[in-house]
Amino acid sequence: MPGASGRVLVVDDNKVIRQLIRVNLELEGLEVVTAADGAECLEVVHQVRPDVVTLDVVMPRLDGLRTAARLRSDPRTRELPLAIISACTPYEVDAGLDVGVDAFLAKPFEPAELVRVVRRLIEHGREGRQAGGEADSDTDPGPGRRVPREQVIGAGAVGGDEETAGHGGG
Template sequence: MDDNKVIRQLIRVNLELEGFEVVTAGDGAECLEVVHQVRPDVVTLDVVMPRLDGVRTAARLRADPRTRDLPIAIVSACTQYEIDAGFDAGADAFLSKPFEPAELVALVRQLVERKTRAGGAGAFRAVLGAAGESGSPAQAESAG
């Protein structure tokens, strides 16, 4: 669920090719409505979205007993401040733009499998950097 239609479509196509069923929303407020209707296994958010940004959307999902264990990945060109704010709001993972489609698919699959295995329990925090950035392209931290 991303403010940029092209990115949204890219995410959708790549996940559908891997067998995921994907529902999109144009902003954070619509995302909250869709989540309650569809009950997805994972939510991806952009930080910058109209009406309700990704960090506040994540916080609302975490505050609601129906969605507090829902895995949340933020897919955005993030600053360290946004990453920290996102984790504070309850996001499980970040994938920074631009990203490789395979990175997105792997992250979503990891979140779904973790939810299935753990029943939603346990802490999982991952920050995936874009391909071609300096340093390690992916880092995962376990907060547990």
């Protein structure tokens, strides 16, 4: 999409959910590329070069949490903002935080909240790159990159921002 203000890689095994996310983000001027599972995500992420990746948790071949862990372990994608879009059980939130997920959005989600979370992550990612947080740093996670455990309130929680989710994480 020419003139898009960011590129998002949407990873979900449910075609309807992928399309729902795609349409809502494209209506906001974002470019969207999709993948059906974590394995496909890892195959295309370096060609796509997204500003943000959204991940479902339960997917065939490679689930969202293991995909996030692999993205974090690769120096080329270590600083890439990651959002889990799933049922967001307490286990998923804890496991996501442990591997370095930046935001969580509970299904079913409000389209406006989806856009808000993705835009914040794009901004945080750009701020991190401008401050020298490029992916070639093997030890420093970069400024503002991890969500402190106590700041994960529920859907849409992004470190350093106001509470955005009063409707829980289930």
